[in-house]
Amino acid sequence: MKRPTIADIAQRAGVSKGAVSYALNGQPGVSEATRQRIVAIAREIGFNPNSAARALSGATAKAVGLTLCRPARILSIEPFFMGLISGFEAELAARSYALTLQVVATPEHEIEVYRRWWGERRVDGVFVSDLRENDVRIAVLQELQLPAVVIGGPGNTGTIAQIWSDDAGAVTEAVRYLVALGHRRIARVGGLPDLLHTQTRTRAFNEVCASLGIDNAVTVPSDYTGEEGGRATRRLLIGADRPTAIIFDNDVMAVAGLAVAQEMGLNVPADLSIVAWDDSPLCSLVHPPLTALSRDISEYGAHAARQLLAAVAGERVTNAEAGTAHLTPRGSTAPPRQP
């Protein structure tokens, strides 16, 4: 089956190919009557512009890229990225932008992918997640002048705009809530320590604990997997002064932590309160349902997509803070059982 081209439309409409292009792209240069006739023909014969030809003629690729830097076993149950992708799609689809996905193993591999995408002119811009300190990707993106938006921060990303949510505010709210319930021994199972937002959370956690007189507030670093999260929880719970409340940096680790507590015969929330970061449906799925720091990941993604499309369009995009995650209390938190 032959794909219809603007030449076919031009012939049927009795105009030049240029006129068809102007008409279809809403450019001046054709009369309104001609435009309508051309548009009607295009629709009738099911015309779609060849994306390659379009991209080659200097227009945009109409595609943006996302690299995912997580092992497969994490990606599959990490709700965050799929939520983000859903949010991207909402904006991208509306403007007929495609999303190109690539799973990468390391930040270096990620850079290779950026270079290749740029060289191939495959994407007009990229989403960058998992921001680190002195992130090596930033310099490359600036060198290539590849439009980008960083999801996460705040950090130093030069001319590349960031969007982040107020991690410090959220962790502060969670600790205050637990302290209000009567908890004095509060621990945290953190995400990957290299990531900037993990560091932000750790700093804020330490500060608010200190300010409230919570002495041995400890953060155990982890890697977002259930295995590691469970192990970290076990280590915390077998100690002498075991915490009465734990904040987890993602929902997967929180669910694993819940299982470990139950396996050790502890009652949640009476013996141990649990707060999960990021309120995916996972948190409502378990028993007891988990108190969570909720934010609208989809909307977060949509916001990032709007920023990226603006950057692609050459607009100056400024850093933006998405809403602070707010606490959604559920069955996993309660005052600590009196000893």
Next chain:
Amino acid sequence: MKRPTIADIAQRAGVSKGAVSYALNGQPGVSEATRQRIVAIAREIGFNPNSAARALSGATAKAVGLTLCRPARILSIEPFFMGLISGFEAELAARSYALTLQVVATPEHEIEVYRRWWGERRVDGVFVSDLRENDVRIAVLQELQLPAVVIGGPGNTGTIAQIWSDDAGAVTEAVRYLVALGHRRIARVGGLPDLLHTQTRTRAFNEVCASLGIDNAVTVPSDYTGEEGGRATRRLLIGADRPTAIIFDNDVMAVAGLAVAQEMGLNVPADLSIVAWDDSPLCSLVHPPLTALSRDISEYGAHAARQLLAAVAGERVTNAEAGTAHLTPRGSTAPPRQP
């Protein structure tokens, strides 16, 4: 920053652009010495072929497409698709194929996307999941002659190859296992009833139950969400003759079912045994860990990707059965407690 083109290479190597193209693509027409010189220059200046120009010249787009037809809240915690995507990527990345993703609302919307992708020449082929009976997408794909591979089946898909796993065999094994443990009242919380593989499972479930003398084997249809799965479980458990074992068509519903049972004061596995379909890390995350029908989703995806790339290359691809899921017993199954 200007992207290097074959013209740049040709100039530096003192040959024609055609020679560069032949050399870089491993075509005959240049001497080995020239080829090596050209390849060296290309590497040195960081050349990547412009994907648009390549696609426009009749070569392939070097991209394949995947549409995801699930609401955002399901996608985010449904481990199946991310597992599949990870598997795709392993094969695609090795051959420098990009994966283009689009979230769609309905099969009709999906068809629109296929037509657009085809018209835009954006992808060389597509993955098709969630096969239904008399699936409307199949005819369109054949009409467009868009290479495709169907993930799921077996069903009637004309010239389009399918890859499926032996759902009937897996459900049979699960039921036999539960019966061997002593269960006589076995129920199932099924996936979307429209999907072909759900129907296959239901048929096999009914048959094996009948053959083993399990009388009121009931399948409650559901939609893969935790909410619905939990609700279905509750309905099953408040009945007079409540089942002592439930098989769930995905892991998310199984986890939700576990929570409902615990919330109702039932002990899993003493009062209720639970078997989850698809053994994502989620199953090992909860307490007790769930007995599951395990299969390697990533490898399933990789297999599908190999098939699709073969179809794109014009090879004749035949239907293939991926391995049968096998039972992985964990803490959620045991002989039923004697009344």
Next chain:
DNA sequence: CTGAAAGCGCTTACAG
């Protein structure tokens, strides 16, 4: 307001 033409960066017959 409209048409004819150049050009994007490749691939690929077609001559030498």
Next chain:
DNA sequence: CTGAAAGCGCTTACAG
């Protein structure tokens, strides 16, 4: 073995 040229399907100055 190599070079010159056409062509893929668009977009966009440039003339009329």
